[in-house]
Amino acid sequence: MKASDRQLGMSAAISRRDFLNGVSVAVGAAVLPSTSGAADIGEQDLAGYYPPRLSGMRGSHAGSFEVAHGPRDGASWDGEDTGEKYDLVVVGGGISGLSAAYFYRQAMGDAARILILDNHDDFGGHAKRNEFEIDGRQMIGYGGTMLLEAPGSYPNVAKRLIREIGIDTQRFYTAFDSDLYASLGLSRGIFFDKAIFGSDYLATGDVTDPDVLQHIPLSEEGKADLARLLADERHYLGDLARSAQIDYLVSTDYRTYLRDRAGIGEEALKVLESLPRSVWAIGIDALPARTAWSSGYPGFGDLELGIFAYSRDETEPNIFHFPDGNASVARLLVRNMIPGAAPGDDMEDIVTARFDYRRLDDPRSAVGIRLNSTAVRVRHVDDKPGNPVRVTYVRDGKASSVMAGQVVMACYHAMIPRLCPEMPQAQRELLSRSLRAPLVYTNVLIRNWTSFANLGLHRVSCPGSYHHRVMLDYPVSLGDYQCPKQPDEPIILHLERVPGRPGRSAREQFAAGQRELLATPFEVFERNVRDQLGRMLGDGGFDPARDIAAITVNRWPHGYAYGYDPGTDRVAFEPGQWPQEKRHWQQGSQRFGNISIAATDAASNAMTESAIEEAYRAVDELSQAK
Numbered sequence: 001m002k003a004s005d006r007q008l009g010m011s012a013a014i015s016r017r018d019f020l021n022g023v024s025v026a027v028g029a030a031v032l033p034s035t036s037g038a039a040d041i042g043e044q045d046l047a048g049y050y051p052p053r054l055s056g057m058r059g060s061h062a063g064s065f066e067v068a069h070g071p072r073d074g075a076s077w078d079g080e081d082t083g084e085k086y087d088l089v090v091v092g093g094g095i096s097g098l099s100a101a102y103f104y105r106q107a108m109g110d111a112a113r114i115l116i117l118d119n120h121d122d123f124g125g126h127a128k129r130n131e132f133e134i135d136g137r138q139m140i141g142y143g144g145t146m147l148l149e150a151p152g153s154y155p156n157v158a159k160r161l162i163r164e165i166g167i168d169t170q171r172f173y174t175a176f177d178s179d180l181y182a183s184l185g186l187s188r189g190i191f192f193d194k195a196i197f198g199s200d201y202l203a204t205g206d207v208t209d210p211d212v213l214q215h216i217p218l219s220e221e222g223k224a225d226l227a228r229l230l231a232d233e234r235h236y237l238g239d240l241a242r243s244a245q246i247d248y249l250v251s252t253d254y255r256t257y258l259r260d261r262a263g264i265g266e267e268a269l270k271v272l273e274s275l276p277r278s279v280w281a282i283g284i285d286a287l288p289a290r291t292a293w294s295s296g297y298p299g300f301g302d303l304e305l306g307i308f309a310y311s312r313d314e315t316e317p318n319i320f321h322f323p324d325g326n327a328s329v330a331r332l333l334v335r336n337m338i339p340g341a342a343p344g345d346d347m348e349d350i351v352t353a354r355f356d357y358r359r360l361d362d363p364r365s366a367v368g369i370r371l372n373s374t375a376v377r378v379r380h381v382d383d384k385p386g387n388p389v390r391v392t393y394v395r396d397g398k399a400s401s402v403m404a405g406q407v408v409m410a411c412y413h414a415m416i417p418r419l420c421p422e423m424p425q426a427q428r429e430l431l432s433r434s435l436r437a438p439l440v441y442t443n444v445l446i447r448n449w450t451s452f453a454n455l456g457l458h459r460v461s462c463p464g465s466y467h468h469r470v471m472l473d474y475p476v477s478l479g480d481y482q483c484p485k486q487p488d489e490p491i492i493l494h495l496e497r498v499p500g501r502p503g504r505s506a507r508e509q510f511a512a513g514q515r516e517l518l519a520t521p522f523e524v525f526e527r528n529v530r531d532q533l534g535r536m537l538g539d540g541g542f543d544p545a546r547d548i549a550a551i552t553v554n555r556w557p558h559g560y561a562y563g564y565d566p567g568t569d570r571v572a573f574e575p576g577q578w579p580q581e582k583r584h585w586q587q588g589s590q591r592f593g594n595i596s597i598a599a600t601d602a603a604s605n606a607m608t609e610s611a612i613e614e615a616y617r618a619v620d621e622l623s624q625a626k
């Protein structure tokens with residue numbers, strides 16, 4: 001081991017660290033007692049199976065994606081018939097698949113027999129829970145879907161489901177300690193990474209403040225560019241008529257707009273480079289300027305295009321966040337349908353409820369969730385679209401098949417043509433235009449956050465760094481779960497990374513990022529986490545070798561769902577603005593016989609409300625086919 005790695009703590013025993021490819025890395029004296037990894041998690045029917053507690057490489061974990069890539073590479077399976085018959089089989093156990101099962105029960109009655117298949121070792125799709133334990137204390141984080149955004153403006157069906165499973169979004173006002181970090185004098189900051197800016201520098205506070213701005217490692221010209229842009233008092237399209245302004249913004253990326261129109265130089269552009277990554281999974285170089293404008297990013301001043309307005313129901317909070325993000329939405333859905341799977345009956349006790357995974361696929365229950373099971377073939381009997389459907393899946397290397405009266409495909413649309421090659425060619429072509437953008441949420445458990453307190457920070461954007469954002473967990477206490485409130489308590493840091501190759505089209509960047517994610521071992525993430533946090537927080541007393549207790553990398557090669565237009569290579573970041581005839585995600589998602597199609601891909605909108613609404617539509621289409 002290199003001396004630099006030793007200093008970073010790469011030799012430290014981290015609980016449940018890396019089990020990539022099923023090989024468990026030998027760790028020294030375990031920091032935490034409950035060490036277990038993907039390699040030894042066992043079957044969901046065995047006692048002790050509890051995937052939220054796993055760390056190391058999670059999200060699209062080893063063992064979850066290899067089979068799914070098989071049909072792409074020409075593999076085929078002839079599954080052994082289990083003899084099971086279901087009214088409905090759902091392919092995909094994300095929010096959309098779980099919602100589809102929920103709506104199907106409402107439409108067909110609680111006796112309807114439903115099986116949900118998912119390729120991961122846990123349910124929820126992107127809505128995943130990460131748990132840690134340190135010094136006997138349970139720490140809960142989110143491994144993907146973070147929050148309900150503007151639940152007050154959710155469409156009716158999604159609003160109703162959220163209410164029916166017991167979520168009172170008003171509760172956020174009392175659960176979220178919105179003043180905590182400000183009361184401790186903590187603010188936002190920017191970490192200027194030496195790899196891009198020549199030297200490491202941590203700017204604390206608002207960079208529009210001249211006292212902060214004067215110290216950042218940019219030339220005077222770069223600082224002036226940044227100050228002018230962030231003041232955001234004007235736009236740079238005054239010479240164009242409104243329709244020409246819209247055309248320009250639609251066809252131009254945000255970076256080019258800032259450079260060519262606003263006259264922003266390369267230095268300031270580097271500071272802004274990762275601005276949209278968290279929301280759109282892409283940098284400024286491939287985000288349409290129009291989307292930057294509608295997102296409220298700087299550089300558009302009072303530009304009024306007359307085509308966009310958010311309407312928000314002010315009676316509800318703008319966000320709702322559980323400590324495990326929307327994993328609690330998934331958990332509430334599962335507990336609703338399989339009551340024996342977890343104790344409790346409200347949105348408070350779901351937060352700390354420990355699920356008994358042995359109950360998820362119990363033949364005595366009308367609803368079952370079969371994990372580690374990748375659907376590889378979905379086919380009407382005798383290829384007649386009115387007939388029942390045989391669903392073949394692979395689990396533990398073994399192919400099996402079950403019969404379903406009807407099927408909801410709540411999985412990635414781009415793979416449906418391979419699972420259902422009997423679908424009309426035109427529909428398969430439309431489905432194959434769906435994209436999923438890759439992104440990573442890394443959770444780092446640290447023993448205390450005194451370094452953040454010393455530096456006066458709670459959230460840092462890091463242009464040019466491996467992880468582009470680092471933040472202390474949201475201070476939310478619900479049920480028996482109390483968030484850390486004192487800097488000497490342990491806390492989960494949330495880090496984000498969007499892989500890709502800047503300079504290419506968004507679609508090409510997504511593809512490059514997917515390849516990169518699956519080829520990057522945990523060790524590379526770990527080294528980068530330690531190095532970045534060490535450089536960023538070192539002046540506050542942070543020592544990565546001492547202070548990091550555990551790391552969980554949630555990699556999502558197939559993250560945000562988007563449609564795209566092969567003719568122009570444009571991604572539908574704002575699907576509502578696309579002409580109706582180009583919305584292939586709608587046309588491609590039509591029912592095919594007894595198979596209907598849900599998931600966020602059906603809306604080109606990676607949002608929880610779309611996952612729910614598309615599930616409802618898919619079930620409604622099946623009801624009408626009955």
Ligand SMILES: Cc1cc2nc3c(=O)[nH]c(=O)nc-3n(C[C@H](O)[C@H](O)[C@H](O)COP(=O)(O)OP(=O)(O)OC[C@H]3O[C@@H](n4cnc5c(N)ncnc54)[C@H](O)[C@@H]3O)c2cc1C
Pocket residue numbers: 068091092093094095096097117118119120124125126127143144145146147148149373374375376410411412415439440441556558559560561598599600601606607608609611
């Ligand atoms: C890191 C991250 C953060 C996000 N944050 C937010 C947020 O804060 N708020 C928000 O509203 N949205 C957020 N989203 C968007 C999120 O994608 C949606 O909100 C929603 O959770 C997607 O649900 P889904 O069921 O459509 O898809 P998914 O969650 O992708 O679920 C589909 C499931 O089907 C499985 N599957 C695919 N193929 C097969 C097969 N052949 N056999 C069996 N199973 C299969 C997949 O592996 C997956 O588990 C986030 C997404 C990511 C990746």
